[in-house]
Amino acid sequence: MLDDNLKTQLTAYLEKLTQPIELVASLDDSEKSRELDGLLRDIDALSERITLRHDGEDARRPSFAINRPGTDISVAFAGIPMGHEFTSLVLALLQVGGHPAKITEELADQVRNLEGDYRFETFMSLSCQSCPDTVQALNLMSVLNSNISHVAIDGALFQDEVEAREVMSVPTVFLNGEMFDTGRMTIEQVVAKLDTGAEARQAEQIKSKEAFDVLVVGGGPAGAAAAIYAARKGIRTGVAAERFGGQVLDTMAIENFISVEYTEGPKLAAALEQHVRNYDVDIMNLQTAQKLVPASDATGGLVEVQLANGATLRSRTVVLSTGARWRQVNVPGEDKYRNRGVAYCPHCDGPLYKGKRVAVIGGGNSGVEAAIDLAGIVEHVTLVEFDSKLRADEVLQRKLRSLPNATVVVSAQTTEILGDGQRVNGLVYKDRNSGDSHTVELEGVFVQIGLLPNTEWLKGTIELSDRGEIVIDDRGQTSLPGVFAAGDATTVPYKQIVVAMGAGSTAALSAFDHLIRSSAPAEKAAA
Known part of the structure; x- marks a missing residue:
């Protein structure tokens, strides 16, 4: 099932296991079950910490569970998690096997402290680049909290169940048998839906933050580049984003990113976020900007960005990189049947x-x-x-x-x-x-x-084109002093990843230049 290259890579990962794990297969006499059995046997042979059993009793076949013996820790897959879900499989093996997850301890504690029973089911497809984030988030939650269980279901393999439960898009998540949500979700988003007090606590934390030198609004390629270039100047930098990665997360194949022959959107988005986190940047995810308030005497000379949760961020300069979203047809039936056809x-x-x-x-x-x-x-x-x-x-x-x-x-x-x-x-x-x-x-x-710029919240505050794009000059300067912009939300003629990154870098450098000039002491008048 696995070629020699994948076996070599997986063997290296499995050396990180600190706890024994068992694979429990539920199979029948179908070709797909034989295919899954081959995959599980390959994995079993790669580590002494792994054992394989064939006495699973799951009604969905083929399926399997990854268990930590002697505990309630378990992750389940209904189907054969290859394609985009192979990474989800590897992470599940590692996390059930005791390897720590790369999330903050604060977020991990939020998951551990969730009370109640949560039975999650995620319908996904192996060709879906949005599904792994959701699958991996819920898998990790089931590892951290024994009251949470999760099974990832390949919709293409279980078509009867897809039809019966009227699943029309992926990822689609059910909680305790009822529809929970559709679309890509990070662990932060899932926890925010379950922990109803999380948003208010986060708003209070944001309110207490000191003013930034550069505040980047948006976490796509333009925003990431702006944050890195600003942080490298040694100035206080923050990023407020609805989801880090932006529209790139919804992009499949990327073959025109110079020096990288081929990559995929979610992989690039993860690399962007990791690069930004290598610097001293305050990343605030799940934040929706609602209003931009220009610098004035009333704001203490700072630009303000008001958020949907009621908090306000303040900064000496701002880089707007809010990107774009899929344009709608705007005809009867489109909204009514979204994710239902x-x-x-x-x-x-x-x-x-x-x-x-x-x-x-x-x-x-x-x-x-x-x-x-x-x-x-x-x-x-x-x-x-x-x-x-x-x-x-x-x-x-x-x-x-x-x-x-x-x-x-x-x-x-x-x-x-x-x-x-x-x-x-x-x-x-x-x-x-x-x-x-x-x-x-x-x-x-x-x-x-095509795409529609995410700029509705800026109307009446900043100059926009007749297409709703933020009007900028060659330095990324907008119509407001101290406010710069970059990427697909602007009047830049070509909506490309490399163009957005260059524009983000330009905007950050221009913001830094603005800070230098605005803080320079005035020349003494001639005597």
């Missing part, structure tokens, strides 16, 4: 639509790439493009048009997404040439029409 990540949710009919809205590179990927999974994919022609690269267009189960419709305005009250069952578009309306029967709609 309306999706924005074909890599994540595509496997749930195996053998079904779907549509992709958008004819740019992302839309055409999504249609090509989906065509390998679904029964049929219809690409709907508003313009009179596709805007994707010609090589992608040729590939899409060569697929026998793909249809391209241009000059088509999507007017409604239909459903039966529970899930999507159709899409309506208008032919922009004839005016005729057409209905496509399907089970899923993937929206791929």
